[in-house]
Amino acid sequence: MLKILNELYTRIDRWAFDAVTDYRACRIVNILREALKDGDTILDCGCGSMYIPQLLENRAGVRAFGTDIIKLNQVHPRFCICNGANLSFSDGSFDSVFLAFVLHHTVDQEQTIQECLRVARRRVIILEDVFYNRLELELLKRLDVLGNHVISNDMPYPFTFQTPSGWRTLFAGLNARVTVEKGIRPIPWRPSRHRMFVLEKDV
Numbered sequence: 162m163l164k165i166l167n168e169l170y171t172r173i174d175r176w177a178f179d180a181v182t183d184y185r186a187c188r189i190v191n192i193l194r195e196a197l198k199d200g201d202t203i204l205d206c207g208c209g210s211m212y213i214p215q216l217l218e219n220r221a222g223v224r225a226f227g228t229d230i231i232k233l234n235q236v237h238p239r240f241c242i243c244n245g246a247n248l249s250f251s252d253g254s255f256d257s258v259f260l261a262f263v264l265h266h267t268v269d270q271e272q273t274i275q276e277c278l279r280v281a282r283r284r285v286i287i288l289e290d291v292f293y294n295r296l297e298l299e300l301l302k303r304l305d306v307l308g309n310h311v312i313s314n315d316m317p318y319p320f321t322f323q324t325p326s327g328w329r330t331l332f333a334g335l336n337a338r339v340t341v342e343k344g345i346r347p348i349p350w351r352p353s354r355h356r357m358f359v360l361e362k363d364v
Contacts, residue, residue: 181348182212188347189261189288190216196286196341196359197221201256204228206245206277207263209312211237226255231313245273250280259286262347265305265322271331278337278362285337287358288345291325298322301353325356336363 190213197203199222205214208227215237218225228243243249245260246269258277264270264287277285290305292298302320309316323331325342332339341359 185347186213186216189213190220192288192345192347192357193217193259193261193286194221196284197223197257199223202226202254204248204250204255204258204277204280206248206258206260206273207266208240209233211240213261214239230317231315233313246276248276248280252279253282254280256282257284257286259288261288262290264289265301265320266317267321268319270321270323271334274331274335274360278335278360281362283362284340285360285362287328287356287360288347289328289356289358290322291328291354291356292322293324293354297353304351304353328356328358332358332360335360337361338363 194217197217201223203214203217203223203225205211205225205227208214208229209231210233211227214225214227217223226239227237228241228245228248230242230244232242241249245263245267258281260273260277264273267273274285274287290301292301301322305320306318329339337360339358340361341357343357345355345357347355
């Protein structure tokens with residue numbers, strides 16, 4: 162009986178996780194579509210299972226590629242294992258590159274963004290968790306581990322979250338202009354803050 166209850170709990174837990182993941186992915190796709198154009202080529206840097214790029218192909222008419230340091234997608238022909246700080250693409254390979262809640266998993270955020278700008282022809286789109294005080298930072302750390310431990314045990318957790326002003330300071334040293342900064346809600350009931358930044362390349 163205990164074994165059956167454990168299996169049932171695992172199935173319910175997995176169903177709930179998948180349902181929230183699907184809902185969040187659809188909202189992220191809707192957010193990203195605002196900065197993309199039909200026919201764009203895009204790179205999802207830190208794409209996980211390639212779920213969001215595939216949704217974008219279906220709903221936004223783009224051609225999507227993905228990279229990650231963890232191999233969660235075994236079959237997609239446009240996925241490769243690649244570190245965001247050293248991308249295996251030539252300059253200007255994609256119209257847009259986006260990092261969806263990835264940068265707080267990286268140690269050298271500036272180098273990663275510079276690499277994304279290098280391989281982008283037009284823009285880099287960043288979605289990130291942000292905080293305003295120590296309490297919000299500690300909450301983000303716990304939510305990050307809780308939300309990602311079921312995805313992969315290889316997930317890095319440097320917890321390099323930034324305040325909105327911290328991101329602005331970092332962007333000020335880049336060869337790009339912040340054309341969009343706004344609050345977003347990928348999961349409306351999640352007790353944390355989120356921002357979208359669009360960096361247009363200076364040409």
